[in-house]
Amino acid sequence: MAPATQFEVSQPPSDVISSVVFAPDNTNRLLVASWDRNVYLYEIAEGTEDATLINKFEHRAPILDVCFGANGNEAYTAGLDCSVKRIDLSSGEQTVLSTHDKPVRCVVYSPQHSMLISASWDHTLHVHNTSAPTSTPITISLPGKPHALAASPSKVVVAMTARLVHIYDLPTLAAALSSPDPSSATITPWQTRESSLKFLTRAVACMPNDAGYATSSIEGRVAVEWFEDTAESQARKYAFKCHRQTAPEEEGGGDVVYPVNALTFHPVFGTFASGGGDGTVALWDAEAKRRMRQYQKFPDSVAALAFSNNGKYLAIGVCRGFETDMEDFNSEGRTKVFIRELGETEAKGKGPK
Amino acid sequence: MGKKKRGHPDVEELLARPWCYYCERDFEDLKLLISHQKAKHFKCDRCGKRLNTAGGLSVHMNQVHKESLDKVENALPNRQGLDIEIFGMEGVPDDIVQQHNQRIITNFYTAQAERHAATGNPPPGQAGGQGPAKKIKIETPEELKKRLAEHRAKVAAIKANGGTLPVPVVPPKAAAAAAQPATVSPVAGQSPAQGASPFPPPQPGFPYPPPVGVPGVPGAFPPPVPGVVPPGAYPPPVYSGATPTPPGGPAGFNLPARPTAGGGVLPQRPPYYNNNYPGGGGVPPPGGPGGYPGGGGASTVDDLVRQGAGGDEIDQLIRAAEQGQSKPPAEAAEKKSKSKDKNMRMVYGDSEVSPEEKMALLPRYAVAAA
Numbered sequence: 244m245a246p247a248t249q250f251e252v253s254q255p256p257s258d259v260i261s262s263v264v265f266a267p268d269n270t271n272r273l274l275v276a277s278w279d280r281n282v283y284l285y286e287i288a289e290g291t292e293d294a295t296l297i298n299k300f301e302h303r304a305p306i307l308d309v310c311f312g313a314n315g316n317e318a319y320t321a322g323l324d325c326s327v328k329r330i331d332l333s334s335g336e337q338t339v340l341s342t343h344d345k346p347v348r349c350v351v352y353s354p355q356h357s358m359l360i361s362a363s364w365d366h367t368l369h370v371h372n373t374s375a376p377t378s379t380p381i382t383i384s385l386p387g388k389p390h391a392l393a394a395s396p397s398k399v400v401v402a403m404t405a406r407l408v409h410i411y412d413l414p415t416l417a418a419a420l421s422s423p424d425p426s427s428a429t430i431t432p433w434q435t436r437e438s439s440l441k442f443l444t445r446a447v448a449c450m451p452n453d454a455g456y457a458t459s460s461i462e463g464r465v466a467v468e469w470f471e472d473t474a475e476s477q478a479r480k481y482a483f484k485c486h487r488q489t490a491p492e493e494e495g496g497g498d499v500v501y502p503v504n505a506l507t508f509h510p511v512f513g514t515f516a517s518g519g520g521d522g523t524v525a526l527w528d529a530e531a532k533r534r535m536r537q538y539q540k541f542p543d544s545v546a547a548l549a550f551s552n553n554g555k556y557l558a559i560g561v562c563r564g565f566e567t568d569m570e571d572f573n574s575e576g577r578t579k580v581f582i583r584e585l586g587e588t589e590a591k592g593k594g595p596k
Numbered sequence: 597m598g599k600k601k602r603g604h605p606d607v608e609e610l611l612a613r614p615w616c617y618y619c620e621r622d623f624e625d626l627k628l629l630i631s632h633q634k635a636k637h638f639k640c641d642r643c644g645k646r647l648n649t650a651g652g653l654s655v656h657m658n659q660v661h662k663e664s665l666d667k668v669e670n671a672l673p674n675r676q677g678l679d680i681e682i683f684g685m686e687g688v689p690d691d692i693v694q695q696h697n698q699r700i701i702t703n704f705y706t707a708q709a710e711r712h713a714a715t716g717n718p719p720p721g722q723a724g725g726q727g728p729a730k731k732i733k734i735e736t737p738e739e740l741k742k743r744l745a746e747h748r749a750k751v752a753a754i755k756a757n758g759g760t761l762p763v764p765v766v767p768p769k770a771a772a773a774a775a776q777p778a779t780v781s782p783v784a785g786q787s788p789a790q791g792a793s794p795f796p797p798p799q800p801g802f803p804y805p806p807p808v809g810v811p812g813v814p815g816a817f818p819p820p821v822p823g824v825v826p827p828g829a830y831p832p833p834v835y836s837g838a839t840p841t842p843p844g845g846p847a848g849f850n851l852p853a854r855p856t857a858g859g860g861v862l863p864q865r866p867p868y869y870n871n872n873y874p875g876g877g878g879v880p881p882p883g884g885p886g887g888y889p890g891g892g893g894a895s896t897v898d899d900l901v902r903q904g905a906g907g908d909e910i911d912q913l914i915r916a917a918e919q920g921q922s923k924p925p926a927e928a929a930e931k932k933s934k935s936k937d938k939n940m941r942m943v944y945g946d947s948e949v950s951p952e953e954k955m956a957l958l959p960r961y962a963v964a965a966a
Contacts, residue, residue: 248662259955261952278955278961303963304961304963305955305956305961307952323956323961323963324963346956348952364953388950390950390952404948441947442942442947443946443947443948443950445950461942461944461945461946461947461951462942462947463942487940490941496939497939497940497941498939498940498941499940499941499943500940500941500942500943501943501944502942502943502944502951520943520944536641536642537641564943564944564951565944565951565952565954565955566943566944573960589642
């Protein structure tokens with residue numbers, strides 16, 4: 244078993260990290276989006292414990308999300324300036340795909356359908372056909388403000404305020420996009436659900452095997468659910484508490500509850516990692532309902548997590564977390580990106596008990 | 597601490613139990629202790645391998661994971677050191693053993709004294725005198741419901757007989773104020789009422805329960821004890837129906853039920869008040885409040901035990917450690933957490949607006965003009 248190692252990226256962003264992602268076709272390439280208005284492209288040098296900054300792409304507004312497109316040379320960003328942008332990572336060329344009425348919170352790319360979906364605080368989703376970048380996107384209006392978005396091979400899950408969760412069927416969206424008049428197509432969710440978590444949803448991640456998804460909330464809790472709408476599948480769903488600390492007695496005791504900011508599934512083993520405001524990352528086995536690992540605490544809140552496409556690396560974005568009633572918030576000097584190289588079986592679950 | 601409830605073991609038995617140096621927990625036998633130590637204190641958090649000793653774990657971490665172990669997991673704060681090699685009961689320093697034994701002995705006697713106080717049994721070897729207090733009888737919800745049903749049937753029967761009760765509405769404060777003196781200076785000749793009471797006779801010598809905050813009873817009413825009146829119920833009909841009330845006498849037992857505050861159950865006071873003074877129904881207790889034996893500062897036996905053992909440093913450490921133990925994701929552990937959740941503090945508490953939206957409003961993130 245190769246020893247697990249962990250190292251820090253040498254030139255991290257200067258402000259809060261909104262997202263980290265690995266390239267779909269290159270295990271060593273990752274993007275980090277930050278509130279400092281830049282997207283950072285790093286590459287891990289094979290066999291070494293170092294990741295170097297290849298390029299950074301400046302935007303005019305903080306970036307709330309980033310994802311790769313069809314390959315490791317194409318990325319999409321969601322900006323506070325309401326625009327969804329495509330970045331050519333080799334030339335640095337930026338093109339605006341569409342503009343929302345309010346800041347864009349999330350973007351997600353479906354490689355199976357060559358579709359980009361963006362979610363904005365203007366209560367809409369934009370579905371773009373990336374093979375025809377100039378075409379007008381389909382707009383789907385949502386009943387609530389979206390806060391998290393994730394795609395599986397055939398579904399896309401949107402988590403909104405008021406605990407609303409809508410699941411859309413990607414083939415249906417693709418069919419609507421290729422219809423002669425996409426803008427007139429009426430699209431209804433494949434499923435609408437109420438979140439199993441009582442508090443604001445913080446993150447959503449889909450299982451790579453297309454079976455279900457996990458959500459997390461600001462109240463130190465993670466829920467695992469399955470797509471299949473049968474009684475027994477729905478009976479399998481569960482939620483558990485995590486990312487909490489016992490407060491010292493002199494402060495009145497009780498639990499200090501941190502938001503669970505990030506969730507990501509391991510592409511090979513189907514286990515998942517959660518990162519919380521308490522600065523810890525834990526690995527969970529969704530099938531066996533067990534915690535497999537909890538890594539040593541990071542110096543600050545964990546804001547974003549991503550596994551590389553083969554599951555070899557786990558990227559961890561660490562920065563100051565926004566807490567209730569923060570007036571002068573900034574994360575300068577406290578933002579770090581860690582890369583953990585996992586041992587071969589480190590993230591492998593033991594299967595159901 | 598996982599002790600079996602088989603009576604109360606004597607102090608020798610307690611001292612003979614093997615216990616864990618790291619967390620002060622004791623076990624039925626040495627095998628259990630060793631498996632506890634392997635699972636709780638000597639388990640590698642990287643790969644889950646269980647080692648036999650802290651030294652073994654340290655070597656394992658070094659060689660397999662290239663990391664160094666700095667403390668023993670799940671140990672009490674002053675017992676996390678790696679310098680002492682512990683295996684089962686081997687290796688525990690003498691002074692710690694002494695300290696542990698002392699603690700067991702102290703706890704044992706405190707608990708024993710408490711039991712004697714609670715049950716009213718004299719300590720062995722002493723003549724049975726006036727026990728200070730009797731064990732508080734606690735009813736299960738089933739028993740309560742059964743008695744409630746019986747009581748309702750009785751009330752219905754009386755109503756059917758035409759013996760309806762006047763139901764004066766008394767504001768809570770007035771009722772409480774009136775009720776207090778009533779219990780202190782009862783009306784003579786109430787004793788016969790006991791016989792006709794719809795409630796099972798209270799135990800003689802039953803102490804008036806201390807009126808200290810009890811969960812579920814909002815107001816300053818005493819905790820639920822035998823003779824509980826359901827919300828909305830009126831005083832047992834026996835007082836106005838079966839007992840002749842002295843004309844012009846004080847409101848006394850004629851008092852209507854104290855209005856329920858928020859649906860909590862109200863205890864019925866009068867019957868066992870009288871029984872506290874078997875000598876005569878009308879003798880006021882000397883010093884009024886003295887009629888509440890056992891009504892000290894502690895509200896429950898548990899509190900007393902806690903107070904008794906409160907000074908023990910290790911006990912406090914253990915208690916703190918127990919509260920801080922992280923639990924694996926038990927599916928839907930909601931129920932257990934209900935009471936704890938009240939105590940939680942959320943680092944980010946706004947369930948309507950996301951942190952990102954709040955950050956977006958900060959001037960430093962304002963969007964530059966195009």
